[in-house]
Amino acid sequence: MTLLKQLAGIVGPTNVLTDAADLAPYLVEERGLYRGAAQAVVRPGSTEQVAEVVKACAAAGISMVPQGGNTGLCGGGVPSEDGGSVVISTERLNRIRRIDPIDFTLTAEAGCVLVNLQQAAAEVGCLFPLSLGAEGSCRIGGNISTNAGGTNVLRYGNTRDLVLGLEVVLPDGRVWNGLKRLRKDNTGYALQHLFIGAEGTLGIVTAAVLKLFPQPTEIQTALIALTDLDAALVLLARARRASGDAVTGCELIPRIGLELGARHVPGVRDPFEAAHPWYLLLELSSSRPGGLRHALEEMLAEALGEGLAVDAVLADSVEQRRALWRIREAIPEAQKKEGGSIKHDVAVATSLVPEMIRRCTRAVEAAMPGVRVVPFGHLGDGNTHFNLTQPESADKQVFLAQWDRMNRIVHDIVTEMEGSISAEHGIGRLKVAELAHYKPALDLDLMRRLKSAMDPRGLMNPGKILS
Ligand code: FAD
Structure with missing residues (x-):
């Protein structure tokens, strides 16, 4: 029997896609940087089906590419151009298996869309804090496999910090059951952490136990105008102290980010009368209502008095809060409409972010006169999207060649x-070549040994992370 017939026998014929039009959305990466090819897209509906599909592919020596919402920004979820692989989509693995507001845990299958998990948690008075621009379409298995960050990392951590247990189908089709709800378990190596951030190279995550938190009942959001980048760090530290460490979001926005958003994205407008070089979007939240507004206002009055901040707006309604976040979230979309953009997703110690931005800006401007530097993002985590927009009159392709x-x-x-x-x-x-260039040789050696121990035939998402 051919592999495709075998797969159809496992998942049903309607869940083995082979028509070019059906395959198309699974074969192109979010930014259009990569377009792959595949023998088929298979959509298993249970862990057992994933295991059977993996066994069949492994027996046939066919490589497999796990895919969630396909919103990843590094091409990890799309197959290579040779057309030899099978894409295994988790979209039918979409059940919430258990939700427990006493344990503060939620057990979900890998294909659950992130926003649905946030809503399910809210329905029982809890918060699942992972939040990112793609939350309406990315899936939790993809979030786990990329160790996604997002806007709440400062307070709640990366996805890795939100996972208690995992269920994973290994590259040979065995099911590893690590689906524990334990907060403590020091029984040797923490195997679940191998799969978090592994980008589907070590196995297919089929389910996870996730941590929940009390739902905030007070959220205060402010957009603060600054003349000086270093002031942002002082304000962040002060806000953490003044609020009892209730800062959940701290995003840096440069003037050009706001300008591009207002130019290209409906609903984005500058709330200030004057133009300022930098803005800090600060969000505080707590499950204990009262107190945050006062703390924020006091902190801002002091900062304005000292000249640390130049102006500030506070959201008075859910709509106003959304409008302030829209300014931040619109930046990548606005950059896309402005022409070519070259992306960087870098981190340094939080205290070094201003210096890093200044040094990198000087260096890229010297290397490419006219380039427009748009550094924005998760300042609270030391994570900057140091993005470059093409010079105004440049040719997009000539720019992207750089x-x-x-x-x-x-x-x-x-x-x-x-x-x-x-x-x-x-x-x-x-970033395969960049990783090989920058990662120390010993790190790469350990990573390669791990990969070959767990996937000796190299069938699970080949060509990703390691060359
Ligand atoms: P996919 O793109 O489908 O896959 C990503 C990787 O995980 C691939 O290597 C794939 O093979 C693997 N994979 C997927 N599912 C599984 C599985 N079940 N088992 C094993 N491997 C699997 N990322 C951030 O970290 N922070 C942000 O703030 C952020 N903002 C974004 C905003 C926008 C508008 C967009 C488009 C993307 C953003 N991203 C962000 C990137 C992206 O959304 C995340 O990387 C997300 O976690 C990917 O989830 P996904 O389900 O789309 O995964």
Whole structure:
């Protein structure tokens, strides 16, 4: 029997897609950087079906590419162009198996869309704090496999910090059941952490036990105008102290980010009368109502008095809060409409972010006169999306041809500052060469040994992370 017939026998014929039109959305990466090919897209509906599919592919020596919502930004979820692989989509693994407001845990299958998990948690008075721009379409298995960050990391951590247990189908089709709800378990190696951030190279996550938190009942959001980048760090530290460490979001927005958003994205407008070089979007939240507004206002009055901040707006309604977040979230969309953009997703120690931005800006501007630097993002985590927009009159393709050169300039500085060349998006296909260049030889050696121990035939998502 051919492999495709065998797969149809496992998942049903309607869940083995082979028509070009049906395959198309699974074969292109979010930004259109990669377009792959595949024998088929298979959509198993249970862990057992995933295991059977993996066994069949492994027996046939066919490589497999796990895919969630396909919103990843490094090409990890799309197959290579050779067309030899099978894409295994988790979209039918979408049940919430258990939700427990006493344990503060939620057990969900890998294909659950992130926003649905947030809503399910809210229905029982809890918060699942992972939050990112793609939350309406990314799936929890993808979030786990990329160790996604997002806007609440400062207070709640990365996805890794939100996972208690996992269920994983290994590259040979065996099911590893690590689906524990334990907060403490020191019985040897914490195996679940191997799969978190592994981008589907070590197995297919089929379910997870996730941590929940009390739902905030008070949220205060402010957009603060600054003349000086260093002031942002002082304000962040002060807000943490003044609020009893209730800062849940701390996003940096440069003037050009706001301008591009207002130019290209409906609903984005500058809430200030004057233009300012930097803005800090600060959000405080607590499950204990009362007190945060006062703390924020007091802190801001002091900062304005001292000249640390120049102006500030506080959200008075849910709509106003959304409008302030829209300014931040619109930046990538606005950059896309402005022409070519070269991306960096870097991290340094939080206290070094201003210096990193200044050094990288000087270096890229010297290397490419006219380039427009748009550094924005999760300041509270030391994570900057140090993005570059093409010079106004430049040709997009000529600009994009500079991608590797610009990456090298920025990544050299970040590495010199003991930072990371991929803070939250992962490696995928996009940064395989960069990882090989910057990661110490011993790290790469350990990673390769781990990969070959768990996937000796290299069938699980080949060509991703490691070459
Ligand atoms: P996919 O893109 O489908 O897959 C990503 C990787 O995980 C691939 O390597 C794939 O093979 C693997 N994978 C997927 N599912 C499984 C599974 N069940 N088992 C094993 N491997 C699997 N990321 C952030 O970290 N922070 C942000 O703030 C952020 N904002 C974003 C905003 C926008 C508008 C967009 C488009 C993306 C953003 N991202 C962000 C990137 C992306 O949303 C995340 O990487 C997300 O976690 C990917 O989830 P996904 O389900 O789409 O995974």
